[in-house]
Amino acid sequence: xxxxxxxxxxxxxxxxGLGLNLAAQQTPSTPSQAGSMPQQQQTDAxxxxxxxxxxxxxxxxxxxxxxxQESSTQTAYQLDDQSKAKxxxxxxxxxxxxxxxxxxxxxxxxINPANSK
Numbered sequence: 769x770x771x772x773x774x775x776x777x778x779x780x781x782x783x784x785g786l787g788l789n790l791a792a793q794q795t796p797s798t799p800s801q802a803g804s805m806p807q808q809q810q811t812d813a814x815x816x817x818x819x820x821x822x823x824x825x826x827x828x829x830x831x832x833x834x835x836x837q838e839s840s841t842q843t844a845y846q847l848d849d850q851s852k853a854k855x856x857x858x859x860x861x862x863x864x865x866x867x868x869x870x871x872x873x874x875x876x877x878x879i880n881p882a883n884s885k
Contacts, residue, residue, distance in 0.1 A: 820877050823863045827856040827879075836863050836874060849876035856881070 823845065825838040834853040835844045839860075845867070847853045853876070860882035865874035 820866045827853050846873040
């Protein structure tokens with residue numbers, strides 16, 4: 769009886785493993801998917817540059833760090849380039865940056881005075 773149970777567990781594991789192997793083989797079977805797989809990984813690696821966007825708000829002091837207080841969401845973002853931000857302290861700016869959402873840090877590409885309308 770115990771041996772039967774062991775065999776059924778082994779058989780189930782084998783079948784599920786076979787299913788995973790079949791699924792893995794089928795996924796890149798189309799040439800367009802297979803060709804784009806490495807490019808997708810490359811895109812992920814360079815994604816921060818591609819996702820740079822503008823954040824509008826005011827450069828403010830938070831503790832001993834300068835942050836961008838975004839005007840539309842009232843979210844305070846850490847700034848990785850404190851020296852560039854320092855000259856805009858207390859001013860409305862547009863920051864072009866990529867967002868590291870895990871740390872809520874903006875990787876600054878550029879900071880410019882906000883356009884006064």
